[in-house]
Amino acid sequence: MRQWLKPDVPGSRLMGWVGPLLVTLFAGVLRFWHLGRPRAVIFDETYYAKDAYALLKFGYEHNTVKDADKLLLQHPSDLHIWADGGSFIAHPPAGKWLIAVGESIFGMTPFGWRFSAALIGTLSVLILARVARRMTRSNLLGTAAGLLLAVDGMHLVTSRTAILDVFVMFWILAGFAFIVIDRDVSRARLARKIAERGDDDGLGPFVMHWWLIPAGLCLGTATATKWTGMYYIAAFGLLTLVWSMGARRAAGVRRPYAGAFAFEAVPAFVSLVILSLITYVAWWSGWIFNAGGWGRGRVAANPVTAFLQAMPRLWDYHQQMWHFHTTLTAHHDYQSWPWNWLILKRPVAFFYTQPSGCGAATCSREVLDIGTPAIWWVSIITMLIVAAWWLVQRDWRAGATLLGFLAGWVPWFYYGLNHRTMFLFYATPMLPFMVLSIVLALGLLVGPATAPPARRVFGSAIAGAYVLVALANFYYFYPVLAGQVMTYDSWHARMWLLSWI
Template identity: 25%
Template sequence: MRRKEWLLLGGLTLAYAMIALYHLGSSSAPQSYWQPASAGDGFTVEFNDTLKLERMNSYGGVGENKFRVEFSTDNTHWSNPITIDQNYVKNFTWNVTNLDVTAKFARLTTENAGLMLQEMAFYPTGSDKPVPIQSVISNKGATEGIQNPIRAFDEQDKAVYTPGFMNGTYFDEIYHARTAYEYVHGIKPYETTHPPLGKLLISVGILLFGMDPFGWRIIGTLLGIAMIPILYVFARRLFGKQEYAFAAAFLMTFDFMHFTQTRIATIDVYGVFFIILMYYFMYRYYMLNFYLVPLKQTLVPLFWSGLFFGLGAASKWIAIYGGAGLALLFFLSLFERYREYHKAAIWLKNGIPKSKHKQAVNTDAQRKIVTTFPQLSLKTIAWCTLFFVIIPVILYAASFLPALMAHGETLSFKRLIQYQTSMYDYQTQLKATHPFSSEWYQWPFITRPLWYYAGQFLPTGLTSTIVAMGNPAIWWTGIAAVITSAFLAFKRKDRGMFVVLVAFASQYLPWIFVKRLTFIYHFFAMVPFLILCLVYVIQYGIEYRKWNKQLVYAYFAVVFLLFVMFYPALSGMEVSRHYVDTCLRWFSTWLF
């Protein structure tokens, strides 16, 4: 790539990085916690003065429990009891309880020892600053370690009056961010319905930046940023020109799903990231021929494809769907080499056909094909057994080591197998309903977007919302582009686009047979390949149908303007409720 091309790609990637990292999440959250030793443990809080209280906010860590809070003006007579259910939905997020009491004291009593209370704050009427605490006394005299209740009030500067997605978990972060935290601390993982690698990568961000929203989201966001240059390189090799590569990267940059799904701490971004890479390197292999280049040169992209397949499978099982497509492409490549071998063998035996006499047919080359095919094909298959079976199995099994070595777990092969059967049972036997679920055939039409987050405690007329959906200009035209690409690739015998179409089909078609609850975000793995199909059609239209480029530029302008238009609903930005309802909710099923 030339310097100008590097600058163009770098500028686009940098621009997206700035957008993606802006308001990603707070880097400040309570870190210490109070944890009772037994049921009935609690404490009494004394405020600096008798005050009218209107709100109590609590930030819970790992664990589930119910606790009761009562209030008093004299530390003798208690009233206005409130029971708080601190369950998994409230892990690592601020929970608000409205009050209407006058008190100088508050007393908390737990029902069991499962609670990790990381911070608590009481707010007086008319103020968003926590009430100053004069003392915190344990009801059982505990003053050491995590049983010391002062730990529930030692980070009042990090208390949040009006919580939102910026300072707590939302949607499935309640599972994955929590599990990543548990991996960091050697706790038996809570979420075991997917392989561990995605959560382990989330934990890297937590180790680097802390257990806060920025920490648990940053690694996925960085991989989302990296998808842009990776897709650029993929398209550059596929289409041969920088303008088409830039088009693919541009469409990826401004797709809604790509933006939303890589800024939330769930595991889909990791699976999709590795899927793109494993198909990119399989494409590199598929375009090579071991008769024309050294065998070692063909093995390099196979190794990388197999490695990323293993990492993808260890992140989410959707990569295993893609493994079927990789196998198809690999054996199809070998079949093509076999056809060349078969043709060469016939020519050497029976002589070159008269129809080929006018062509320069190298007899030595044909003889080399006949003599080397058995050896080269067997060596390739042997190496692929290592690349696509042994290494992925090792990576996949190794990803479970932190879970198997956690406190209370057993490091054994039997326990590893139990994890697999448990995941399989969950994926195949889940019986549940959800108001935002959708079927596989509805996804590309954006029939039912998935509402991730709805802000609360906002001024009248304002809203903060996050929705998972595709950019209509990309997804709706992409449906036609995939169909058109299949027709064109078959007609033109375009091997490169065949790889893209296999990738799309291998990620999409298995969902036809999935009977469990599904959502629109499951289409995310298909989006990169849908975009490549779009660019393929654009290239064909410009170079062979003489499309007016101004119309293509107008299309890209629409893609960008839609992203700008929907940005508030993708990012959680506070905007007018009227704007969202009148400008963004195009259909009655678009609820956000």
């Protein structure tokens, strides 16, 4: 039975933390260095920074005056930015509450409203490095996964901007990590129980999946940040059921599918769906228990009555939000379609000015939300490799990576065909799975420990060279990711495609 249990990771457990922590430190330096620059309200920070500040002050999103952006930069604590009434919002409040944490600690400044995004982005590097290590059973490949995420341009920009997408990505990745842990732990528990008790009824023993509880909390929070999380609840719920069936079949259970449905389907549904729903509603507490929010009306003094009173109004609110999302077709200069995302056809300029001080007649300063081409373009190939690997060998790692990628990509095709306005950074939740596909492909290239030494040396050299290319590519684009002042010619040299301008 040992062959279907998780094999141990070669090397010391200490090294399994040293590498991931080092690349996380590196990611943190990149994300926090001059985080308050540019000192401006860039792109959609005009919505989320102010909405987060309103949550601190009122418990719900509040209308602001016309010149609120200017007032925030001139008088960070000025309460005169507020107009009358609650404002209609397009996304749930969880991500904005997290942005508000930074604002509560560091004030209503660019550093304050970007702090939580930088912290969350940094921690996501650690999570991916550890989950990649668990999936590949390699300290080196796990560290490589964290490093590639750390040097992706879109991950860096969304980690340095007060928008919601990096929060969605973080909670989806954290939920996925808990599900992968649950797979290892539950398979080991199933093996022990069968060894002790046998398989008398043909269904196998009951196994509790405790790690799915934090997974449900994370996926509920992802959905409470953006509704994108709903697709991952469905995808990962299906994934856990398939893994349970596979575990019972590998353990020799006579009726593995019936056993998985009988003992594991309902608890998994409760953990991943019901608990996610409870978590989602909990993030709306500020709106539920405070009068003044959009469509909220009066609030009863009794909290139970207030909650019951709020549910129909919250449902109405969600219908309005759904209508907004399904009818948003206004043209935007930086909009793009999901079938163009992987080739980075149309990135988003979050910020652009032409200041002085670069030593040339014309200078440029930009924050361009674009992925590192050496990562995104290569991931197209590696995702195809992973898909073929799963189709041929049904490897669980390839299947999980492919599913995580498709759950963040395919649903947008429906909206794209209906001309819904969308942007490249909507692909942020896909990014960890794109990196995982690269790392899995590198693992195939290097080969297992039993592979011929020549193959492992050659494969390791190619893998190492690729990581160096990705680092160099990121270094080259860094000035237009971090808003550095440069000559116009230097800026233009980095615009590899006309559609990037």
